[in-house]
Structure formats: C-alpha cells, structure tokens
Amino acid sequence: MKKKNWNRFNLNNLSIAWKYGLILITIFILLITATTFVSKAINQTNQDLDILNRDSDRALLINELNDLIQSKALSVMGYAQFGSQIYIDDIEVKDQEIAEQVDKLTTQMTSDEQSNLLNVITLLNKQLSEMLY
Known part of the structure; x- marks a missing residue:
C-alpha cells in the first residue's frame, strides 16, 4: 500500500512563476488596503478642516460683533458726557x-445654546440703544 502524502502543497512544490504571482498578489492587496486607509484619513481630515474653518469664521464674526458693541458703548458714553450729534450719528452707523x-x-x-447667546447679545444691544433714546 502506498502512503498518501498530504503535504504535497508547500512552497517547494510550486513553480517560480506561482511564487512570484502570490507575492505580487499579496503586495497588491496590501497596497489597496493601505490606499483605502490613507484616503479615509485624508477625507476625515478634510471634513475636520471644513469644520475648523466654519468655527473660526464664526469666532471672527463674534469678535467683530464684540468690537462693534464696545465701540457703540463708547459712543453712548461720549454722548452722555458731551451731548454732541456726532455721537448719535456714530451710534446709528454702529447699529446698522x-x-x-x-x-x-x-x-x-x-x-440652541449658540442661538440663545446671540439672542441675549441682541437683547443687551437693544437695551443699550433704548438707554440712549
């Protein structure tokens, strides 16, 4: 009786072409996997940058609004102190x-929290305007 050889499939029994083919297929699979991970990371980074840009634009607008309200408050104080029409004109420009x-x-x-804070700022600005008129 012949003994069956179950270990016939090993790298020693494959031709050199099959060995190179398996290595090439493995390299392509690894390359595709790495490309997929990198492209997902780049897409996530782009989304994060868009969010960062939107938030920074909003912060800049809020800072400008703060400066305008402070400038208006200084004009109100100037009007209260000196009573000149120039201050009223400046206040109207600042209101616009x-x-x-x-x-x-x-x-x-x-x-909602951001909207509520903006509503509070608008309310306080109206109160400042009402103090003048």
Missing part, C-alpha cells in the same frame, strides 16, 4: 453694522 453682523451670525449658529 451690528444688525448686519447679527444677520451673518444667525445663519452660522449650529446649536
């Missing part, structure tokens, strides 16, 4: 600029 900034910011608010 503040309204434009609030309109820009309203479209960029993403959460």
Whole structure:
C-alpha cells in the first residue's frame, strides 16, 4: 500500500512563476488596503478642516460683533458726557453694522445654546440703544 502524502502543497512544490504571482498578489492587496486607509484619513481630515474653518469664521464674526458693541458703548458714553450729534450719528452707523453682523451670525449658529447667546447679545444691544433714546 502506498502512503498518501498530504503535504504535497508547500512552497517547494510550486513553480517560480506561482511564487512570484502570490507575492505580487499579496503586495497588491496590501497596497489597496493601505490606499483605502490613507484616503479615509485624508477625507476625515478634510471634513475636520471644513469644520475648523466654519468655527473660526464664526469666532471672527463674534469678535467683530464684540468690537462693534464696545465701540457703540463708547459712543453712548461720549454722548452722555458731551451731548454732541456726532455721537448719535456714530451710534446709528454702529447699529446698522451690528444688525448686519447679527444677520451673518444667525445663519452660522449650529446649536440652541449658540442661538440663545446671540439672542441675549441682541437683547443687551437693544437695551443699550433704548438707554440712549
């Protein structure tokens, strides 16, 4: 009786072409896997950058709004101290600029908390205007 050889399939029994073929297929599989991971990481990074840009634009608009309101408050104090018409004209210009900034910011608010804070700022600005008139 012949003994069956179950270990016939090993690398020693394959031709050199099959060995190179298996190595080449393995390299392509690894290359495709690495490319997939890198492209997913790049896409995630691009999404994170878009979020960062949107948030930084919003922060810049909020900072500009803060500067406008502080400038308006200084004009109100100047009017209270000196009573000149120049201050009233400056306050009206600042009110228009503040309204434009609030309109820009309203479209960029993403959460209820942000919207509520913007509403509080708008309310305090109206109170400042009412103190003048």
